Amino acid sequence: MSEHILSIIWLTPLVGMIAVMCLPKESKDLIRYVANGFAVLGLLVTIPMIRAFDSSNGDFQLVERHDWIPALGAQYYLGVDGFGYLMILLTVVVGWLSILCSWSSIQERVKEYYAFFLFLQAGMLGVFMVLDVFLFYVFWEIMLVPMYFIIGIWGGGRRLYAAIKFFLYTLAGSVLMLLGMLTVYFKHYEQFGHYSFALEDLLRVAAYTGPEMQFWLFWAFFIAFAVKVPMFPFHTWLPDAHTEAPTAGSVILAGILLKMGLYGLVRFAMPLFPKGATDELTVQLVALLSIVGIIYGALVSLMQSDWKRLVAYSSVSHLGFCTLGLIALNPNGIAGGMLQGVNHGMSTPLLFLAVGIVYDQRHTREIADYGGLANRMPVYTVLFAISLFASMGMPGLNGFIGEFTILRGAFEVSIWWAGFAVLGIVLGAAYLLWLFQRVMLGPITNPKNEGVKDMNLREIIVMAPLIAGCFWIGLYPKPCFEILEAPTNKLVERLDPGYFSRNAEPADEAVQLSRLLPAETPASE
């Protein structure tokens, strides 16, 4: 059993999908129970992984490796390090919650809905654990399909447009990545005489590839991930997809799918092409785009009259922080970027869930249609406020830790980067607080809001774990940093060999911890 921990994790939702498909479509409640049961089961099967995972080990753990297509050198090759581990935990939690939160809001085509959702869950989990580039591409692509249907069938008014736009944007990015993958793969063959898609084999190619080639290959990968993140100017699919998707779809999009872009960068694009990632032009350009994204996303959020669209654009801004952290290429930046990814994966789903709760009652997303909800929904107001503060970066909540670490990382590179990013935080506070003021505070101006009900128990249960997570990371982030530390240091060492011996003075808690550990084995040959 123990050698199949990861397989069991991603196959559980898939089995759930098959189970749901076997049920008669009339018995909607049965389908809901089965789907939720498998979601909870998906949560439980990660327990062996949590027990077995050793965060001090920077190598891939729980490795599972079998031949799949020998002719291509593609393997069924799974394993996790700190990056994947956190993402898998985030995915099972957010996936479970989004399945739970669909209970009453999805009334039509229930069976297909849950089947697609479980399929999506399996695909996402796969992405975060594969170490074979070919298999990664398979998971990466296959997961677009259920998302297309979730937006397209159960979405809002412009769902068809939003669904196909999402699909085409991501596909266009991924085919470029495929070309990049095939090029590295071919170069590996030229150099070593055998075909292999295994990540560790392809990592060896970097030593034999010139900076210019690495630059182009990095960008071939980067565009695919930038579309997914999404980074300005590749973000235009996001407001449509997030706004039109059903609540659970938005939760998954914001919570997990966007993180795949970040994960892809640290897992594949950056380590595979260190010279491409550290190229001066790449760094400046990515930082510029991140900063533009931070400020542009915040400004556009400020102008939104649609509640859900506001939250959607806030993602552009927040993810700008993450990419800025990653491209700072130092331990603080990378660990902060990934941690902020996790944070965003908790706080933004909370905001979408909050929108969903009132939307289910009022069927409008216009901010102007609300006002004074605090008078009728006290519990909701408190939870919504916590979500806002988490998203805004209030000390004591998770957003603060992430943004602070990223700013440390950015500051080490350039004071300008940090300065602009701080401006983004200020704007973030502005649009979020203004939103709160408009929908929650003051007297009830719209008589239709008189009858809104406060949250029921199920809705509270859905939000509670994420809120707890926000507080946990906000108050005691050490475990997360410990998990991120080993892979982060390994990545930094690969990008910039000798980084740690040059910077003997520890800069931050995250790095201090690394001093206690045995010396890193350099990843580059």
Next chain:
Amino acid sequence: MMDAISFTLSDFHVLKPAIVLCLFGCGILLTDAFLVRRIGQRWLNAVTALVGEAVVAAVLLQYLPDVRSGGSLTGLGGSIVVDGFGVFFNVIFMLAAALAVILSARYMEAEGEQRGEYYALILFAQAGMSIMATGHDLVVLFVALETMALSFYVMVGFLRDSQRSNEAAMKYLILGAFSSGLLAYGFSVLYGISGSTSLAVIGEAIAGRPALDWIMILALITTSVGLFFKIAAAPFHMWAPDVYEGAPTPTTAYVSVASKAASFALMIRLFVTAYGSVAEAWVPLLAIVAIATMTIGNLAAVTQSNLKRLLAYSSVAHAGYMLLGLVAFSETGLRGIAIYLLAYVFMNYGAFALIAALRRDGEAAEELDDLNGLFGRAPGYTILMAIFMLSLTGIPPLAGFYGKYYIFLALLGEGYYILAVFAALYVAVSAYYYFRVIRACWLGEAAERPASLDMNLGTRTALVASGVLTVLIGVLPQRFIDLAGESVLAALR
């Protein structure tokens, strides 16, 4: 070159598939005239044709030990060589023909054109194709090509009362004859250059010529254009949408898959064996045509509202991808074409099988809107349709992905980065129109009088088998990749 008097057992052996097919074709004509017509159960002709396919399958199995690991069987003084390449393509033709027969049994019945000649023609066309894949002699190849083409002209126009079918047949005949003429002209020039009709001798003669001169270019261009017509490459693709739309749907599937595969087989043989030494002359030509083909096919498909026309343009686009495999002119590229064609049999037939079954009040329903709300009526088949469309797009892990995979790999391996980027981005364009089909099935609102699926057991089996194979080749491609690889090695030998 050929000792005309002796017709030995080995000559017979290499011709077996074609002989079997012709015998069964004639058999169908006879039994139909004297027996089946009297009983009034004309679907029995389809059964006879399937038995013929089974015999062909047995013959191909018989070849296997000889062609494994690079062996080959030569007959008729070297003008026919059965090697791995030939057998691989014969398998494709056999699958395509068998599926065409199965689909036709129901479709022709519904159209009121259930006649024995139709099945005989399917087999005759296959006989021609069979030799197109094994022939090594210009005359043999040309006769085989014409056998295939003539059968197709009649099959396309088989719906006698349908104006569109007649128009399609006429168009196909005129343009097809024109292209055959060009091809024959090119062949005559090749004969002039080398003094032989054998591909190998021509190849040596071309390699021995000092430089590329105008006569060589003339031969190259006329033969290429003739073949571009057959595979529906731009700008010679004009016939495809009309023929695909007008022909009986099973014939459309057959033409789109088998005739394309056969023409590619001939093209690969010709370009590798005869033109291999002047690759620098035809690679740019093919690259330009491939880009044009992908552009026209993909962009034109976006706006189509008729399913068969949509798939026609999509098939044009696929021809463009396959041509890129030839542009790369490497083992990987050719393997890509072989895998692509094999996957194409299943995914394209699957799609056409569903369209062939779609009827409203007995009338064939072929518009995109006719698919609206299909999910509510036939969820299982709608899932299959989604699988076919995703496979045609090239989403892994489905069969269609591997063709594109190898072709991209070949392009990158040979350093054609720009071509690869073009080809890759067109995948995203093609996703748009394939998703229009998926959208109609899954998200469309059902019309007041929705079209329903009219299937018999055979169609169901064919559809499910196509779906299963599309997924199976996708998930466990090893064996199929090996087969394609072996076949290509044989062609390069």
